[in-house]
Amino acid sequence: MEGAQPQDQVAAEVTAQRVKPRRPHHKSRNGCLQCKGRKIKCGEEKPTCKKCQSYGTECSFLQTYPLQRALPPPPTVLSWTDPKPTPTGSRPPTIQSMLSPDSPFTPNSSSAISSPMGRSSPPPENYTMQDLELLHFYTTTYSDHFFEDPKLIEIYRTTVVHLAFDYPFLMHEIMSVAALNLAILRPQKRASYLHASDTHAATGLSLFHSEISNLNEHNCHACLAFSALIFTNAWAAQDVNKPSTLFFSASSDDEDYDQIKWIKLQRGTKALISTAWPTLVNGPLAAMFVPWKDLDPNRADPLPEDEERRFQELAESWSVASTVSEERRKILDGALRDTRRVFSMLTLFPELSKITIIMAWLTQISDEYLELLEHKFPQAILIVMYYCIVLQRLESAWWMKGKAENLMQTMIDVLGSGWERWTRWPIEKVFHRQVQLF
16 A cells, blocks of 8 residues: 555646646737638738638738738838837737827827928838729729718819828728728628728828827818818717717726717817918818808807707706806807707708818817816706707718717606706607607
């Protein structure tokens, strides 16, 4: 019996040696479409993963990471290095990572080439066949349905594309919105188009950050065009089957929180226009400002009798509330004026772009009002519910389908009961149903 103990000990040691500790597994959702379809782990190698190489199939990464040419570039051409992947892996930067506070793509991290004219020289770009498809769709189809005004349609179809040839960040945004639209029109290739849109948007944002931090008379036109297109991504990213995250997160999910930064990015348009106004109104996009520059900012905003009464009632929700401080009343009064102006302009100026009028509200509201929204202040939410009424007038736009109803339902859920006096009218307008008061 004593002689058996050494054998048992040896067997136990051998068994212990065979049982190796498991390596930590870091779950990733960034694999190629082919590996996802096979439900196997993707190595995420670029430009084509090893699994697709072994299967002999084309990898979806080739659509955004084209193979480099065998011949080196001529010595007289400056080479361009694409934005580096995040330190934690080989994945290209995503939209959410670009908008996060810890993003490595800060304005100073750009490798843009400085030119004597004070702007970044356009780098050589490697575009795929899918990218050419996206550009063709944008110029032949997308721009026709983006604005109602023929002049604006022509600007975005031609002038903006010409600017994009010199500023790749704008070209990437053009391809991003085109891919978003095609993902809806061609559901059989939805995953591929969404992947392309996400990659182009992230790349465009990384390049845009360096340009906007060095805004000048040369790049301000392309920066404005980029800012004017980016709201499409903000609205298209909203899932109508989930609570809207446009103004605040419905949960404590970090991913939801990152989506809020879309609205802050779009709001940069106002500061851009204010800073570069003399140059912009005399530049290639000058036609965009013609209907607006002669409007009196101190003009009255008359409303039809019924709407006038509704806005007066809305103001009473905080003007007679003892729990609302004087400071907050002033903030809400300002947001109410901004909302009232949208309603009024849609009636008084039918020749102006409806999309521009309605989306301008997002850049006009104050930072203090947005802060009240993020803290889910009830009267601030009521103003958003009124805004949903005009949002629904954009229902014909592919990126706005169901978004007004989704935002309204989110506001209703967050607000709770006790506010029916003020919520009845916007609910009836947006959902086209009668609301009974008890």
